[in-house]
Amino acid sequence: MEKIAIDGGVSLKGEVSISGAKNAALPIMAASILSSGENIISNTPLLRDITTMGNLLTRLGINFQAEDNRIFLRTHGINSIEAPYELVKTMRASVLVLGPLLARMGKARVSLPGGCAIGARGINLHLMGLKKMGADIILSEGYIEAKVKKLRGASVYFDIPTVTGTENLMMAAVLADGETVIENAACEPEVVDLANALISMGADIQGAGTNIIKIKGVNNLRPLDYHIIPDRIEAGTFLAAAGITRGKIKIKGCNSEHMDAVIIKLGKAGLKITKEKDGLIAEGSERLTSIDVKTMPYPGFPTDMQAQFMALMSLSEGTSFITENIFENRFMHVAELRRMGADIKVEGAAATVRGVKSLKGAPVMATDLRASASLIIAGLAAEGTTVVDRVYHLDRGYEKIEEKLKPLGARIRRIK
Ligand code: EPU
Numbered sequence: 509m510e511k512i513a514i515d516g517g518v519s520l521k522g523e524v525s526i527s528g529a530k531n532a533a534l535p536i537m538a539a540s541i542l543s544s545g546e547n548i549i550s551n552t553p554l555l556r557d558i559t560t561m562g563n564l565l566t567r568l569g570i571n572f573q574a575e576d577n578r579i580f581l582r583t584h585g586i587n588s589i590e591a592p593y594e595l596v597k598t599m600r601a602s603v604l605v606l607g608p609l610l611a612r613m614g615k616a617r618v619s620l621p622g623g624c625a626i627g628a629r630g631i632n633l634h635l636m637g638l639k640k641m642g643a644d645i646i647l648s649e650g651y652i653e654a655k656v657k658k659l660r661g662a663s664v665y666f667d668i669p670t671v672t673g674t675e676n677l678m679m680a681a682v683l684a685d686g687e688t689v690i691e692n693a694a695c696e697p698e699v700v701d702l703a704n705a706l707i708s709m710g711a712d713i714q715g716a717g718t719n720i721i722k723i724k725g726v727n728n729l730r731p732l733d734y735h736i737i738p739d740r741i742e743a744g745t746f747l748a749a750a751g752i753t754r755g756k757i758k759i760k761g762c763n764s765e766h767m768d769a770v771i772i773k774l775g776k777a778g779l780k781i782t783k784e785k786d787g788l789i790a791e792g793s794e795r796l797t798s799i800d801v802k803t804m805p806y807p808g809f810p811t812d813m814q815a816q817f818m819a820l821m822s823l824s825e826g827t828s829f830i831t832e833n834i835f836e837n838r839f840m841h842v843a844e845l846r847r848m849g850a851d852i853k854v855e856g857a858a859a860t861v862r863g864v865k866s867l868k869g870a871p872v873m874a875t876d877l878r879a880s881a882s883l884i885i886a887g888l889a890a891e892g893t894t895v896v897d898r899v900y901h902l903d904r905g906y907e908k909i910e911e912k913l914k915p916l917g918a919r920i921r922r923i924k
Pocket of ligand 1: 628632670671694834836878905
């Protein structure tokens with residue numbers, strides 16, 4: 509199993525370019541199912557999750573090719589409706605094929621995702637919405653078996669604003685009979701990017717980015733030729749890296765409008781963040797201050813930045829309170845940060861982080877994607893060597909992280 513070793517203590521300096529957003533690319537790849545023809549998606553990050561989605565689409569009979577950051581999906585010959593367990597278990601986002609398969613093929617058989625490292629992560633809301641649209645859904649042998657003659661528009665209210673649930677429903681609704689209204693919809697930029705991609709295919713969608721989305725079904729959609737938005741979480745991770753190493757990094761190609769909550773909190777913690785035309789400049793300061801955060805649905809502080817922020821707070825002056833409101837078990841990085849000398853206590857959904865003077869390098873284990881990123885960040889600032897095990901988690905969501913960090917001065921290497 510590959511590991512990443514970091515000799516910490518270098519202030520990062522220089523420029524880094526941000527890749528396309530994983531969580532926008534995944535649903536947009538699934539949206540290709542809705543058309544018959546050659547789809548082109550550019551600015552796609554080169555990540556393990558993108559390959560997994562490509563493999564899943566290949567199983568459905570779609571021809572998938574990747575050339576650098578462009579992918580081609582030829583969707584004429586869809587001949588299967590099944591998302592098998594072995595793919596769904598490695599990537600929960602596989603469930604995103606459910607809505608578009610139902611819309612195009614009238615049936616789908618998708619393995620039920622199990623729990624995962626960060627929480628139970630049910631998909632009951634996805635299924636509730638699809639049922640309201642007329643789908644007949646049963647659970648059999650660990651699979652969701654869904655069928656429908658023709659989906660029909662419906663009024664759907666989500667108890668919790670679910671990101672992939674909103675995306676699944678939007679993709680189901682674009683070819684349905686009549687109008688679908690999703691209330692308490694997720695407002696994340698990735699939901700908006702999917703809506704824009706669908707609109708570019710000919711869909712009629714209004715309100716994406718607000719909590720009420722209205723979708724009028726159309727008869728057919730043309731293939732995609734679409735450019736994915738920049739990854740706000742990758743950008744935020746580099747901001748945190750600048751802060752924790754007291755460095756100065758220009759983060760090129762990010763969209764700062766998607767990052768307000770993170771920029772505001774990091775600014776309060778003592779980072780100097782300047783907006784430029786082509787990105788952000790983040791400068792750490794000698795004394796970082798503790799700041800409280802509560803994770804919330806967008807535009808609140810993103811759960812996907814909580815672990816990285818906690819690493820930063822571990823080295824800040826004072827005590828910060830970090831509340832995780834989205835997932836019930838997203839503190840797996842705490843035990844690993846403690847192994848590096850962090851002073852963190854967890855009670856339920858709240859973590860109390862008392863800033864320490866220094867972190868010490870240690871062997872640590874990545875447990876999920878963003879936990880891995882927090883350990884890398886902590887390792888960059890720690891005294892001595894940190895070895896992060898199970899970096900396959902990191903490779904799911906960060907494109908060439910060590911190649912992006914090295915030019916900034918990080919002493920980082922991948923080891924077998
Ligand atoms: N939930 C339900 N029932 C449902 C759906 C969701 O109870 O049917 C609950 C979840 O258990 C969770 C909350 O609702 O407590 C919100 O979950 P959501 O459905 O919004 O999460 P998701 O769509 O599964 C996406 C991202 C995650 C990100 C979350 C929250 C993708 C592919 N994944 O997950 O990204 O953390 O939204 O913003 O878009 C990551 O990139 O590291 C990552 C985990």
